[in-house]
Amino acid sequence: MHQHLLESYDRLLTECNDDDESPASPPTPPANVIEMSRMREILFIGICAVSHLMTQAALGQALAPIDIIAPTFGNIPPGEKSWFIAGYSLTVGTFIMISGRLGDILGHKRVFAFGYAWLGMWSCFAGFSAYTRHQIFFDVCRAFQGIGPALLMPNALALFGRVYAPGIKKNIVFSIFGALAPAGFVIGATFGSLFAQLTWWPWAFWSYGITAFVLSVFALLIIPKALSDPPAIHPKFDWTGSFCVVAGLVLINVAFNNAPLYGWHTPHVYFTLIIGFIFVVFFVWVELRVESPLLPIRAINSTVGYVLALVGVGWGSFGIWVFYNISFLQHIRHATPLQVSAQYAPAVVAGFIAAGMTGFMLTHTPVSFVMLLSMIAFCTGISVSTFQPAQQIYWAQTFVGIIIMPFGMDMSFPAATVILSNHMPREHQGLAASLVNTVVNYSISIALGIAGTVEVYAPSNGELEQNRNALYLAIGLSGLGVILGFVFFIKTVMREGWVIMDH
Known part of the structure; x- marks a missing residue:
């Protein structure tokens, strides 16, 4: 996505230079697409890169204290505990392509800031599941929590792509983005364990949610306004393909994660898998024919x-x-x-x-x-x-x-x-x-x-x-x-x- 935006920007610069009648005008510098002060640029890099940290922190906050969280919902078999992690990873992976396309249509800053807000809301709901004492409610909240990082990561990469042209500076920025993954997991595991052992595990999710809300506000204030605008030419949203790929990937995943609990011989397990594959096949068929495919199969x-x-x-x-x-x-x-x-x-x-x-x-x-x-x-x-x-x-x-x-x-x-x-x-x-x-x-x-x-x-x-x-x-x-x-x-x-x- 960020590469596509860079190419759009390069074409825009070419058109502007072609229209310039003064041969003596200096060429546009290729490095910074959006002008920012040094402090604002540091904050911009931080607010975007920390989305990767938050993504992995949400994984660690439920994994390390999993044996303290699980008894809240009764006597849970080991196979069901994996849903605390699998449900979150499922939606992170399933919705990333869709959120990238939404950023192209609505503007990457808007979708990015909304991603932090969504992450904060469902993190708080996950904490409140302690009052319901229902594991399914917690698993659903974890799944919806995963949509937040799916909105954040591709749009963070797109924002970097719109600001930095290829070069050493861009390589450093993307290296920072990648390096924060292990740090995020450790931080999430540490604070999740700290609250679970010393106070009450829901506070890990509530404090995480509050942090996400604060980051959403900072994203609106720090990220330049120019990055709110969508590209001049943006594709249409592929509703049919989006529905098929989400339904297919979710059903296949549910089948694989329910198999340890019920066995592959159980009808609802293998029927869920079959229906999931049917949706995926239909998704491929749609993508080969639609005008603006979510995933261009031929490429x-x-x-x-x-x-x-x-x-x-x-x-x-x-x-x-x-x-x-x-x-x-x-x-x-x-x-x-x-x-x-x-x-x-x-x-x-x-x-x-x-x-x-x-x-x-x-x-x-x-x-x-x-x-x-x-x-x-x-x-x-x-x-x-x-x-x-x-x-x-x-x-x-x-x-x-x-x-x-x-x-x-x-x-x-x-x-x-x-x-x-x-x-x-x-x-x-x-x-x-x-x-x-x-x-x-x-x-x-x-x-x-x-x-x-x-x-x-x-x-x-x-x-x-x-x-x-x-x-x-x-x-x-x-x-x-x-x-x-x-x-x-x-x-x-x-x-x-x-x-x-x-x-």
């Missing part, structure tokens, strides 16, 4: 599909790892939520180091090589964590796994975005970040459902073996990512040579 070539598959298996394995590694620390090693949050704190530093390394490697090595390294990081980190014994010093394996995983996160996202941008037509450049975001979050939700099925139905002798069975699945997914990443790297080098980005 997706084999390379794009290959990279999206890599992102899916990599981030799916990450979702399993983060859920079951925390479960291991709490149930096997009997760590409190605050202790778990403290153990994940090194991921913040590792995330910033990984972001800096990624920025360097993207301009000194082929992008496909960076993608391969991210898959290796996922597989290595998960393998180290899976085989840790029940009782062992933290620094031996737990610490090692935690500092490796951010390299998989912070390498795969920018690498995948660059590869998709390079292999899609110019008129569809904006789809790159939206597609990667969609696959990242949706794959986490789907993978948790599959891991829940493995945990429940695979032969095991106790909770430790159940936990490892789920992590074996994560090793399998990440190992597949390594194989696919290696094949992709070899094919790319043989076809293009050792090609690196300009810097």
